[in-house]
Amino acid sequence: MKKIIYHRFGDAEVLEMADVAMPAVSETTVLIKVKAVSINPLDWKIRNGEMKLMSGSKFPRGIGIDFSGIVEAVGSTIKAYKKGDEVFGLLDVFKGAALADYILADEQDIAAKPKGASFEQAAAAPVVGSAAIQLFDTLVNIQAGTEVLINGASGGIGMFAIQIAKKKGAAVTAVVSDNGLEAAEDWGSDVVINYRNEDVLQAGKLYDAVIDLSNQLPYSAAKKIMKASSVYVHTAPGPKEIISSFFISLFSAKKYKVLMLKPSPVYLKALKSYMEAGLSVVVSRVYSFDAFKTAYTEAPRAHIVGKSVIRVN
Numbered sequence: 202m203k204k205i206i207y208h209r210f211g212d213a214e215v216l217e218m219a220d221v222a223m224p225a226v227s228e229t230t231v232l233i234k235v236k237a238v239s240i241n242p243l244d245w246k247i248r249n250g251e252m253k254l255m256s257g258s259k260f261p262r263g264i265g266i267d268f269s270g271i272v273e274a275v276g277s278t279i280k281a282y283k284k285g286d287e288v289f290g291l292l293d294v295f296k297g298a299a300l301a302d303y304i305l306a307d308e309q310d311i312a313a314k315p316k317g318a319s320f321e322q323a324a325a326a327p328v329v330g331s332a333a334i335q336l337f338d339t340l341v342n343i344q345a346g347t348e349v350l351i352n353g354a355s356g357g358i359g360m361f362a363i364q365i366a367k368k369k370g371a372a373v374t375a376v377v378s379d380n381g382l383e384a385a386e387d388w389g390s391d392v393v394i395n396y397r398n399e400d401v402l403q404a405g406k407l408y409d410a411v412i413d414l415s416n417q418l419p420y421s422a423a424k425k426i427m428k429a430s431s432v433y434v435h436t437a438p439g440p441k442e443i444i445s446s447f448f449i450s451l452f453s454a455k456k457y458k459v460l461m462l463k464p465s466p467v468y469l470k471a472l473k474s475y476m477e478a479g480l481s482v483v484v485s486r487v488y489s490f491d492a493f494k495t496a497y498t499e500a501p502r503a504h505i506v507g508k509s510v511i512r513v514n
């Protein structure tokens with residue numbers, strides 16, 4: 202079977218398609234024929250070697266975290282799934298190697314694919330959807346009328362965060378570039394700001410929560426637009442942000458929090474419910490398996506609205 206691997210950190214050129222042995226199902230795993238794998242900023246940050254502390258430096262490595270597919274075989278202890286079931290899920294965030302014809306997953310890493318969703322939409326959801334759910338479950342408390350600013354709102358997490366925040370009753374301001382304006386409106390934002398024409402820091406409005414998905418709006422700037430008692434969320438934290446968030450939150454009513462995704466089957470099931478209830482999942486680019494290098498070369502600078510996905514089988 203085919204699998205995308207790499208033997209050293211670097212740009213998309215380090216990726217290669219290898220012939221490898223089919224993984225053998227164990228008592229506690231599920232063998233999945235992969236249909237689609239989504240592309241996440243984490244993929245290229247790990248591949249570039251930017252996250253060695255968390256990912257380790259062992260080679261060869263695979264790439265790809267979240268996927269959809271069809272169950273091919275199950276271990277003897279697995280009761281919830283059988284051959285032929287359509288599933289979606291995510292592998293270990295830092296070791297994921299989902300971009301392959303077949304993968305092994307643990308039972309808690311998958312859930313039944315949302316009814317009505319394509320394999321591409323299902324593959325697009327687990328990482329960014331779980332991140333958005335975790336964000337509102339653990340970091341930002343939303344009540345009716347909570348004023349939320351989502352900076353970088355037209356990408357993967359933004360797509361889920363806008364729609365989930367609206368369902369919870371928030372008033373959402375989305376900051377996007379030209380190509381994300383329409384989508385941010387479609388997803389229910391109350392106010393949409395184009396960061397190319399307008400500086401949200403100068404707009405004179407204060408928020409209960411500022412969520413930065415762009416890595417371009419640090420706490421030091423965001424606090425200008427935060428209410429006296431409010432929360433800021435950083436989504437790409439390194440050691441500096443983790444330490445700052447601890448001390449600032451200790452001494453200030455303007456809290457500084459960091460997102461550290463902890464995948465959970467509960468989040469996958471919640472995502473399935475959201476999607477079956479009509480939450481929109483936009484997959485604006487689909488690449489063939491053979492085009493994996495193009496996909497990972499284009500993704501970081503393509504200004505993708507929603508998600509891009511690689512179709513495997």
Ligand SMILES: NC(=O)c1ccc[n+]([C@@H]2O[C@H](COP(=O)([O-])OP(=O)(O)OC[C@H]3O[C@@H](n4cnc5c(N)ncnc54)[C@H](OP(=O)(O)O)[C@@H]3O)[C@@H](O)[C@H]2O)c1
Pocket residue numbers: 241242243328329332352353354355356357358359376377378379380381396414415416417436437438460461462463503504505507
């Ligand atoms: N901590 C965790 O556990 C965890 C988990 C998952 C993801 N993440 C991180 O969370 C971040 C967001 O993930 P994602 O999948 O949503 O990424 P994404 O799809 O790339 O979205 C990022 C968005 O930021 C926007 N942006 C870029 N420059 C901007 C600026 N100056 N002002 C406002 N917006 C700007 C982009 O819009 P344009 O393209 O239109 O410019 C893009 O839509 C990434 O850094 C990712 O690595 C963290």
